[in-house]
Amino acid sequence: MVKKKKKRHLLPVLAINGILKNNSIYGPYIFAGAFAVFVFFTLSSIIVNDLVYTLPYSGYIKVLMMIGLVVLGIILVPFLLYTNSFLIKQRKKELALYTILGLGKKHISIMLLIETLVIYLVVLFGGITTGLVLGKFMFILLLNLSGLDLHIQFELNGKAFLNTMVFFLILYLFTLIKNLVSVYRLTPSELMRSHKENDREPRFAVLRGSIGVIVLCGGYWIAINSKVDGFIFTNFFLAIIFVIIGTYCIFKAGLHVLLTKMRKNKRFYYKAQNFITVSGIHQRINKSSTSLSNMCIYSTMIIITLLCTVSLFFGMTHIVNYRYAYDVEMIFENQVTSSIPMENVKQFNKMVYIDLSLVQEENHFSVSEDEYAPKEKVRFLTQEQYEEFGNESLNLEDGEVAVFTNGPDLNFKEIHLGDQTFTVTEELEKIVGVNKSYGNVYLNVIYVILKNEKMVENTFHELGIDGKLAYKTKYIVMLNEENKVETIEKLSLWTSQQPGMLSFDDVISGEADTKSMAGGLLFLGIFCGIVFLICFLIIMYYKQISEGHDDRYNFWVMQKVGLSDGEVKSTIRRQIMTVFFIPLLFATIHTLVAIQMIVRLFAVIGLFEESVIVLSSIGVIVFYIFIYMFSYLKTSKTYYRIVRM
Amino acid sequence: MLLLEIKNLDKIYSSRLGLNKVQALDSISFSIEQGEYIAVMGESGSGKTTLLNILATIDRPTSGEVILEGENILGLKQSQLSAFRRDNLGFVFQDFNLLDTLSIEDNIYLPMVLAGESFGDMEERMKALTKRLGIENLLKKYPYEVSGGQKQRTAVARALITRPKLVLADEPTGALDSKSSEHLLELFSEIHKGGQTILMVTHSIKAACHASRVLFIRDGKIFNQIYRGVNSYEKMYKKISETLTSLQVGGEF
Numbered sequence: 001m002v003k004k005k006k007k008r009h010l011l012p013v014l015a016i017n018g019i020l021k022n023n024s025i026y027g028p029y030i031f032a033g034a035f036a037v038f039v040f041f042t043l044s045s046i047i048v049n050d051l052v053y054t055l056p057y058s059g060y061i062k063v064l065m066m067i068g069l070v071v072l073g074i075i076l077v078p079f080l081l082y083t084n085s086f087l088i089k090q091r092k093k094e095l096a097l098y099t100i101l102g103l104g105k106k107h108i109s110i111m112l113l114i115e116t117l118v119i120y121l122v123v124l125f126g127g128i129t130t131g132l133v134l135g136k137f138m139f140i141l142l143l144n145l146s147g148l149d150l151h152i153q154f155e156l157n158g159k160a161f162l163n164t165m166v167f168f169l170i171l172y173l174f175t176l177i178k179n180l181v182s183v184y185r186l187t188p189s190e191l192m193r194s195h196k197e198n199d200r201e202p203r204f205a206v207l208r209g210s211i212g213v214i215v216l217c218g219g220y221w222i223a224i225n226s227k228v229d230g231f232i233f234t235n236f237f238l239a240i241i242f243v244i245i246g247t248y249c250i251f252k253a254g255l256h257v258l259l260t261k262m263r264k265n266k267r268f269y270y271k272a273q274n275f276i277t278v279s280g281i282h283q284r285i286n287k288s289s290t291s292l293s294n295m296c297i298y299s300t301m302i303i304i305t306l307l308c309t310v311s312l313f314f315g316m317t318h319i320v321n322y323r324y325a326y327d328v329e330m331i332f333e334n335q336v337t338s339s340i341p342m343e344n345v346k347q348f349n350k351m352v353y354i355d356l357s358l359v360q361e362e363n364h365f366s367v368s369e370d371e372y373a374p375k376e377k378v379r380f381l382t383q384e385q386y387e388e389f390g391n392e393s394l395n396l397e398d399g400e401v402a403v404f405t406n407g408p409d410l411n412f413k414e415i416h417l418g419d420q421t422f423t424v425t426e427e428l429e430k431i432v433g434v435n436k437s438y439g440n441v442y443l444n445v446i447y448v449i450l451k452n453e454k455m456v457e458n459t460f461h462e463l464g465i466d467g468k469l470a471y472k473t474k475y476i477v478m479l480n481e482e483n484k485v486e487t488i489e490k491l492s493l494w495t496s497q498q499p500g501m502l503s504f505d506d507v508i509s510g511e512a513d514t515k516s517m518a519g520g521l522l523f524l525g526i527f528c529g530i531v532f533l534i535c536f537l538i539i540m541y542y543k544q545i546s547e548g549h550d551d552r553y554n555f556w557v558m559q560k561v562g563l564s565d566g567e568v569k570s571t572i573r574r575q576i577m578t579v580f581f582i583p584l585l586f587a588t589i590h591t592l593v594a595i596q597m598i599v600r601l602f603a604v605i606g607l608f609e610e611s612v613i614v615l616s617s618i619g620v621i622v623f624y625i626f627i628y629m630f631s632y633l634k635t636s637k638t639y640y641r642i643v644r645m
Numbered sequence: 646m647l648l649l650e651i652k653n654l655d656k657i658y659s660s661r662l663g664l665n666k667v668q669a670l671d672s673i674s675f676s677i678e679q680g681e682y683i684a685v686m687g688e689s690g691s692g693k694t695t696l697l698n699i700l701a702t703i704d705r706p707t708s709g710e711v712i713l714e715g716e717n718i719l720g721l722k723q724s725q726l727s728a729f730r731r732d733n734l735g736f737v738f739q740d741f742n743l744l745d746t747l748s749i750e751d752n753i754y755l756p757m758v759l760a761g762e763s764f765g766d767m768e769e770r771m772k773a774l775t776k777r778l779g780i781e782n783l784l785k786k787y788p789y790e791v792s793g794g795q796k797q798r799t800a801v802a803r804a805l806i807t808r809p810k811l812v813l814a815d816e817p818t819g820a821l822d823s824k825s826s827e828h829l830l831e832l833f834s835e836i837h838k839g840g841q842t843i844l845m846v847t848h849s850i851k852a853a854c855h856a857s858r859v860l861f862i863r864d865g866k867i868f869n870q871i872y873r874g875v876n877s878y879e880k881m882y883k884k885i886s887e888t889l890t891s892l893q894v895g896g897e898f
């Protein structure tokens with residue numbers, strides 16, 4: 001009885017001791033957890049803060065924070081499982097000792113339960129406390145980046161607490177279950193086993209590698225070729241999955257094939273440094289390739305997150321400048337005759353036109369009943385309307401058209417509208433009040449200018465559209481700088497009082513809108529970037545620790561047999577350098593491919609300036625190479641220390 | 646011909662603060678002739694491993710000299726030591742110290758690879774050695790796939806492949822069953838007959854009986870030595886056990 005009681009008291013002590021004694025590996029694990037809680041808690045606090053949505057232009061924030069939360073959740077699961085498996089492996093010996101000293105598996109399970117609970121509580125407490133202290137600043141940062149009103153309070157909300165608590169509880173329960181399963185599976189002798197068997201050689205390495213290459217190329221193909229349409233996110237997701245799977249396969253098989261080749265080349269293999277390095281990596285090929293793949297994947301995520309953030313930051317003005325070639329745009333149904341209030345107006349243009357959504361095949365345009373068929377926006381106007389808008393005269397004849405698009409050039413010699421064929425006399429370089437960008441592939445509008453209204457009517461008849469022509473009238477207005485805001489408000493009021501008002505858009509609200517979206521993205525980018533970076537650093541750090549422990553004995557023996565201290569050092573350096581660049585190299589290639597997709601996605605939100613994205617990418621990649629090298633050098637100190645203990 | 650001369654070796658281990666001092670070796674002097682097979686015996690803690698480590702240049706004495714073929718090896722610089730070790734010495738350890746990362750074959754090559762020898766030379770020597778040691782069929786296996794005796798024979802092959810002037814062995818039979826021990830000792834005798842100089846630390850009287858000379862150490866000092874000479878195995882065995890008893894009895898006073 002007494003004994004049993006003692007044992008029970010002992011378990012929490014052992015559990016806490018287990019964490020404290022291994023603080024060099026549990027420390028980072030707990031820190032990462034706490035940081036994740038902090039970010040998660042802050043994001044949920046923002047999401048559940050209803051006040052935010054009372055702000056103008058805050059529509060994007062909720063969606064973006066939700067996306068951030070989901071991404072964070074998805075990333076944390078594999079990360080925690082991976083680091084957790086590393087932790088439990090490091091502690092197997094200790095656990096085995098406990099079983100031999102008389103703790104049953106039940107007791108060990110209880111101990112692990114207590115341990116997980118303690119970690120969970122510490123992480124939760126640390127993260128939420130940080131959240132409470134810094135949340136306010138985070139919130140202000142978000143509002144600031146998004147250009148939103150700063151007077152709103154950061155509210156504490158029970159729901160955010162609850163969400164965070166439940167999500168991380170599930171996460172840590174998951175790791176606990178995994179640990180329990182692995183403890184139940186193992187016998188003490190297995191736990192205790194002093195020698196480490198080499199990893200089994202990957203079977204079908206060549207086949208596996210080829211599959212990896214195919215899958216990776218598939219992922220690349222999707223990324224490069226997928227169009228921005230309803231499937232874009234499915235495609236995006238598929239591409240990511242393919243690339244991840246491909247990376248794992250290629251790293252494993254590739255490393256194996258490479259090392260086998262090296263081993264076969266006896267003149268190369270039986271050189272002191274190569275000998276130790278090659279056999280060392282080959283021994284733990286599974287572990288090595290997994291951690292290298294992880295490093296590669298996380299590196300890619302970090303680079304891409306940073307890249308998007310930076311591009312957006314520098315691209316924001318491009319987005320606004322492209323969209324707003326004017327200060328105010330007003331659109332009405334029908335042809336409007338009444339004139340706008342002219343107070344403070346520097347200049348205005350009026351355009352009357354008809355918009356159609358047509359199916360495009362090269363230079364053939366036709367009407368389709370199919371709602372889901374991809375359609376292009378085609379804007380028809382007469383020569384007269386075109387000139388009235390403030391453009392130079394065209395002198396079109398019957399059967400002739402002039403075209404324009406705000407996207408990449410059309411280069412049509414002729415154009416087919418239904419069964420009618422028109423000669424394209426001119427592709428216009430510009431139209432007043434519309435900006436052209438060659439990067440605008442998705443938001444582009446094709447302008448077709450016909451001779452006169454009769455031609456328009458004929459054409460529409462041929463296309464199968466009869467009845468009254470659905471004209472729209474658009475005003476674009478340039479304002480004087482002073483009292484701009486008030487003038488815009490007056491114009492807005494005036495517009496809303498006109499019959500047939502369709503839309504009102506102005507540069508100031510457009511800027512605010514863009515800023516709130518971009519600001520939200522920036523905020524997410526910064527925090528997700530930091531979380532990924534922490535994950536990456538910990539994976540790298542754990543890799544060095546576990547390899548240090550693996551190699552320590554080997555170096556010890558080799559020193560006895562006659563390897564000098566200097567040779568030990570140079571061998572270690574060699575070993576580190578051999579695999580140093582692989583994840584970085586692949587991460588860079590992944591990024592270069594992903595840029596294709598990013599350019600397209602950014603085009604959707606109106607960032608067509610590819611040079612911004614390209615320059616940001618170069619900057620971010622260079623910056624990341626430094627971070628990578630720096631952290632590799634720093635963490636390899638740990639390796640040295642362990643190996644040469 | 647004189648191979649190794651050990652003069653007045655002292656080794657004092659002191660704790661970090663210098664409060665506790667242990668005299669592990671106390672003015673030990675002896676010499677080893679070329680081709681001798683010496684067994685070192687003594688109680689646990691008497692300083693055998695310490696002595697071996699000093700000869701192996703893994704550890705340094707507090708004072709004294711170790712002279713190999715006229716050269717004082719304690720005068721070697723730290724950077725020269727590892728080269729010295731792999732050129733002149735071969736080691737066999739109680740717990741084998743084989744690398745699990747390397748196949749049996751590669752484990753044997755290790756010292757030669759470290760010395761930067763060409764693969765052709767290594768392969769030739771390895772083939773001859775492994776055949777003699779009876780492990781030629783295990784070359785592609787890994788240490789964790791073979792028995793303890795086979796591991797130790799691998800370790801012997803690794804010690805011999807550099808053709809060292811002196812083989813140092815610390816309780817090489819310690820982790821083996823009696824049959825494997827017997828086999829290994831026969832192997833040592835055979836190598837010795839081939840002209841190899843060997844210094845072996847052992848607790849086993851049987852093992853010591855194979856040696857041409859047995860040194861007894863007590864409290865860091867040489868207590869006695871017995872030459873095999875023309876003694877029969879039984880006589881040798883008796884002499885050694887008598888000496889060990891007197892070592893113990895002496896220790897009790």
Ligand SMILES: Nc1ncnc2c1ncn2[C@@H]1O[C@H](COP(=O)(O)OP(=O)(O)OP(=O)(O)O)[C@@H](O)[C@H]1O
Pocket residue numbers: 658659667668669687688689690691692693694695696
């Ligand atoms: N690194 C060390 N630091 C301090 N004292 C040591 C150290 N190594 C050995 N000693 C002490 O020196 C003495 C001799 O130790 P040594 O290992 O040489 O004994 P041994 O004869 O090999 O014993 P065994 O037969 O048990 O292996 C012992 O009292 C031991 O405690």
Ligand SMILES: [Mg+2]
Pocket residue numbers: 693694695
């Ligand atoms: Mg000893």
